[in-house]
Amino acid sequence: MRDASPQTVFLKDYTPPEYLIDQVELNFDLHEQRTQVRSILNLRRNPQSQERSAALTLLGEELQLVSIAIDGQPLEQSQYLLDGEALIVHEVPQDRPFQIVIENIINPQANTALEGLYLSSSMLCTQCEAQGFRKITWFLDRPDVMSRFKTTLTGDKSKYPVLLSNGNKVGQGELENNRHWVSWEDPFAKPCYLFALVAGQLECVADEFVTMSGRRIALEIFVEKHNVDKCAHAMQSLKNAMRWDEETYGLEYDLDLYMIVAVDHFNMGAMENKGLNVFNTKFVLARPDTATDSDYEHIEGVIGHEYFHNWSGNRVTCRDWFQLSLKEGFTVFRDQQFSGDRTSPAVKRIEDVNALRTRQFAEDAGPLAHPIRPEAYIEINNFYTLTVYEKGAEVVRMLHTLLGAAGFRKGCDLYFQRHDGQAVTCEDFVKALEDANGVELEQFRRWYSQAGTPVLTVGQQYDAESQQLHLTIQQSCPPTPNQPVKAPLHIPVKLGLLAADGSAATIHYNGSSQAEITLNVTEAEQTFSFAKLPQQPVVSLLRGFSAPVTLKMERSLDELAFLLRHDSDTFNRWEAGQQLAVQVIFKLIDAIELSRPLQLEPVIVDAYRSVLTDSGGDLSYQALLLALPEESYLSGQMAIIDVEAIHQAREFVKKTLAEQLHAEFKQLYVQHHLDESGIFDAGAVGRRRLKNACLSYLSKLENEDVYHIAEQQFYSARNMTDQMAALSAIVNSNHPAKARSLDSFYMQWRQEALVIDKWFTLQATSSMPNTFATVQALMKHPAFDMKTPNRVRSLIGAFSQANPLHFHAINGEGYRFLADQVLALNTLNPQIASRMVTGLAQWRRYDAARQGLMKQQLQRIVATEHLSKDVYEIASKSLA
Template sequence: MRNPPPQAVRLCDYLPPDFLIDTVELDISLHRTETRVLARLRLRRNPEGRADAPLKLDGDGLALQSLKLDGCSLAAADYEAAPDSLVVHAPPAQPFTLEIETLVDPNGNTQLSGLYRSGSAYCTQCEAEGFRRITYFLDRPDVLSVYTTRIEADKGEAPVLLGNGNPVEAGDLPGGRHYAVWRDPFPKPSYLFALVGGDLGRIEGDFTTASGKKVKLAIHVEHGKESRADYAMDALVRSMQWDEQAFGREYDLDVFNVVAVSDFNMGAMENKGLNIFNDKYVLASPQTATDSDYAGIEAVIAHEYFHNWTGNRITCRDWFQLCLKEGLTVFRDQEFSSDQRSRAVKRIGDVRTLRLTQFVEDSGPLAHPVRPDLYREINNFYTATVYEKGAEIIRMLKTLIGDEAFRRGMDLYFERFDGTAATVENFLSCFAESSGRDLSHFAVWYSQAGTPLVRAETSWDPAARSLSLTLTQSTPPTPGQSEKKPLQMPITLALFDDKGEKLALVSDDATPEEKSRGTIELSTQSRTVRFKQLPARPTLSLLRGFSAPIRLEPAPDNADLVRLLAFDDDPFNRWQAAQSLALRSIFARVAALRGEGQTPDDSAFYAALQRLLDANDMDPAFAAQVLSLPSEIDLAREMGENVDPDILFSARSALRQELGGTLKPLLEEIHARFESSGSYSPDASSAGRRSLRNVALDLIAAGDKARGGVLAERQFEAASNMTDRLAALSTLALAGGEPRQRAFAQFYQTYQGDALVIDKWFALQATIPEEATTTLVRELMRHPDFSLANPNRIRALIGAFCSGNPTRFHALDGSGYELLANVVLELDPKNPQVAARLLSALRTWRTLEPKRRALAESALKRVAAGPGLSRDVSDIATRALGI
């Protein structure tokens, strides 16, 4: 018998809070198992709430110790206390003070939500609903309060005491204890509350804002790891400078603290003035972190800092508006990274991520709008749809109204809604005002799930020297939304002649603005635009810069794709041309393996790649992206139904082998030419050279296993940085045999005790596409360094296996699904958030071929029927099953 699904929370049922909390004074005495929390809340009835409503506060596993109203203890009949709620039956009509005392157990908090221990430190995670695990509260984002927090602890155990806002007071106490008082002058919701207490090292910095305000910066880490926080500090300073220049946003407190902890369910948290980070997004050195790690640190540091305005100063009214802070802030961190690095390569990387995660989400049973209209467990809606698709909507908005109107709209948003809890409608109203445009049609992007499909049909009239382009859009049904509306979207395009020269857009069917900007707005189901005065049939470059988060079909023919790869001045579409040629080749090979066609002739594709690599102005980072074939997840998404991961793996491997063999001399020359020399630098140019060199090594090994193995062993031994060493190990992992075994043993011996590097060791083994890997993963779960208590380690081993090894996870005997179900059921009582995220690996089960589909469904049903299932896991299981 299945557990009933959690009760739904609906956007249409939103009501303002019945009470407001103007000030919160917290007195928290830290203890490993019995932390005392005294909360003094100044409340008043909300004029917009219900006049006769009782006061109902949220809790989660709490035990009430005492309760006072205006200094007097309440009689037992005046209130009702339960672990998940506290109700005061007849609160005063006038403002009043409620004093609540609770005890919490940080050591026993394995959910890592609320107040818990990470290593030797106390820390908190309150988004989305963790504050109610600390004290009873109106734990919702539209209740904004000014917080003052007194933290007390044993000085030897926790010499560092940090809170939100600015430090106010500190001192020693009898018995070897001490205290610190922090005050945040800016009203905030409870999910932004934070404290940290522990014995931590730190590095310090400073920043002077554009108006001359001096801000003290500090990053706190485990002792001995201070030097590994230098890049994070550099990224923080650059983020502060960029936000002033790009968005006019200055930092507003006297201090800004970052703390890195090893046990964290997410990447980082933007708590006001006290950002708490998963240490993988803070700690880096050339010997322990890859180029992608450095880029990730830069992006996440920026993302959490940018939340100071888009999330903290302006928060979301309710959790349905989560995209208002997350999608907007992802857009801001993407723009920051684009300005700091290569904009073209960054855009390609962001679209890769979107397609690998969000497009997959949009096509399965977990599909939901960017602003969902219901949820059962809010922790499960921190998704690629909210984050990545949310960012794409902001990008489209900017494209549609133009840079100047977008900046005016952002300025208006900051001015008008500072200090409030806003909605998507509030946000869009600012851009409607700044641009003079009606954005009601555009707003459908927020309420409609699914990835739109746009079909592009062209017709060339040689007599009239005109090209007709017809764009037709449709969006497939998604759970709860069978009927779809046409969306408003920008389609950026260009026309090229056969020499690669861009042609003027002459058309009676496009507005002057559309022609000058090269962007056609598609707002109806279908639109036809005819381009005139063309010398010959042009090559059409469509959806340049990926101007809308859509699927575009069909791809141009091979000849046009080769031309676009050669001369399109839009880097994204040059890359897309290579991806389309590769996809076409792989699917032709799939057909050949099934006896339904011939192996394709890809000589023109290979020649185009060779010309790209031979060019004097070749950008190594861009070339590395072009040489990186679509992943198996990309292939499964494009196939859509009856997916057989084994045949996709075989077809892709065959293309890799042929490509590596054909380009072997050039690839070996590139591998030698870009050999690392001198000191390591994580800058974009240096990272791009390493990226191309390591892609070349991968393809050499695909085409010539023996030669690739020799080069990989040599690189592994000589590498002066983690990027090159891990790339060599990845190549050896695929090669197998004694060299692989020796390299993995040496890698472990070298980095044993460095948790973040050992995570890489676990992950790489989990993604080896061999039959024995499932057994290996089970063995690694018994390794002394593996622990179900650490989310990073779980993601490194189990997450990597499920999301990065399709052939083994989707093994025909169902062993991959069984492994996942076992882990989820074991982990769920301890950390339901992480368990639920693991289970989402089965979100595409309906697209599999029948045998795998039945096995995956059986595993999901087994999880759904598990006794005492958490809301988090029950929600994912029931939605995936369509219950």
């Protein structure tokens, strides 16, 4: 049994803090096992608080108290109480400001949860979002308590030559016994979750940025010495982000120094601590031979994301953790805009939607469904979810669509001006957009409080006599936990019409004539009529994926193939190809279940031939047009998921396309097989993507010619993109050199942790037989470490979340394996453990046998003694 029943926190119970902390002075005497912390807190009663208790409750976990004093007077033990995770001072001054001084001790080396102050290799660093600061010292650890921080770090000069914290460096000096100190002061008030410190043996890569007002900003990236040569792309990405935010949102950086530190052990991707971002090495380090094109793009996106938080998250922060999407959804939208502008808007949009529909839609359809502003939580770390982030970004994107680019910018300007230096709510954000544009968005607010993915069911009727098209759109949303009935949402639906020759048909609507319009769907059922159409047009609906919904509209294979060839909207052209493949694959699944022979529809062969022979344009986009729907997306379309049939049908389509279009795939491969080892631009990236998409198809042929091509590319590749693509083709086939190639890759890159993560993932996600045995063997590999989140994600996470065929083996071995690892991680790193549990959350979507096996493992997890709040919440909700 668990130690105690975890307490649920509810949004409806929010009350302002009883006390405020205006100034904080922190002093750290840094040691790996015994760091001493002295905190000086200047407090006062909050005039907005309705509470009038004479006591003060500060939060703290895993802290050893040394002393506590108020206004210089040490407190006796009778004057305070240490109660679990709280330090309660029975009586504090009520009519004036007062000062509390607390001294405590913490053990960073023992902190495997990686929250608060912890040891990463030989480096000390912090992670305080969401509630990690309470593992540093007792505090009012909530985001609506904003304080000005001064921090002094003292440490051994040999172990910790670099001492960093938020803000500006205001002092430093030498001490006896080879020790030194550095003081930092942050001029901006911030919540404690944005506090950071780093101490270690680090090298600095320096540059500068000149702002739009002419100020010079020092830029510094700190890494371990052997990684100095992998920072150039991150530095350029930072400068790109700073310039983009000025040009797009008019936002200028506010300090004179911006620092980034890359650490090996990190639960998240990165953290936007004011002026001192702490990053997972995965999103900083890049060199063409060690990082793929996708790595390069993700690094620029994450660097941008954390920088953009300086305003959308730091200068304006969230009042409470229920408002997390206020900063994360908004900032994800901003980083998506940035990445699209920096690369290909079409490709970026498709990649984002593909991830949303394969992963977030599944979250919406399961027991863990929640609104982008949740109503309750047990452990806030569990709400750093795809719903809060990615769906939150889609909600912001809809506001951008409804208001237009100029109107959205006008609203954002007012939001930052009105709330600078404040902790606010999602409601405050929407209100600023309303006030700036003179509009009313009351119905739209339901997106913040309703869970689930809405379904739009569309019917069309064309009247040749009146030359009118009538579109009837019904909206609905399936029940989700605690929300059985849903109210209609305000859904913007972009529409285009295509004539018989593929050209755009003019849309006559509400007195205007346009090539594209946005329909405002606000009722359970609405009919929209369009006149002056001499022939029935082909409807292009939900262009740009203008809302995070499921679209149900009857389409023939020929109509989808027509849209794939002619739609001018890049998203809908890709989507037509996806839906064409979906229909073909599901016909094959029906044949499999009826034990009938498999035959591929000629229409899809012709459609893919047209894509292959469409020369010119965006090659990255062309590669995406060739990609079949992922198995996880196909699973989402089934009431009861049949993992084997999905895999068999999809593989049949891919292999048959490779056979019938062999010459076209081979020609494109040869045409774009160039040596571009050090080039990272749109052209080179596109050539590699298209070439490697062709190689992926060709590898399904399993012949000597393709084996030779893959092996030759693997050994001759001078960039990681090409080498990984070739190794993937080898690992996911019967290639005779598979073992030798894997060994060669490991020996070549064994000193590069991020590359070895790729090696683990590639094997964990293989569709070939004996993959589970390989995963079990890799758990015992010397390079595997359960204390390193990246390594756990690369093996356990990849197998359980990205290999449906083998994870869902009918014997249940995958489920038992995952539960074993969750329980092992529970005591090491509860945050990572809880994220692994989600592999079992969708158990009701499978057949009865698998349901029973998955449920059994969830019950086993919940029944375990000393279960963390993180794991208990996800496992128990999955069973509910």
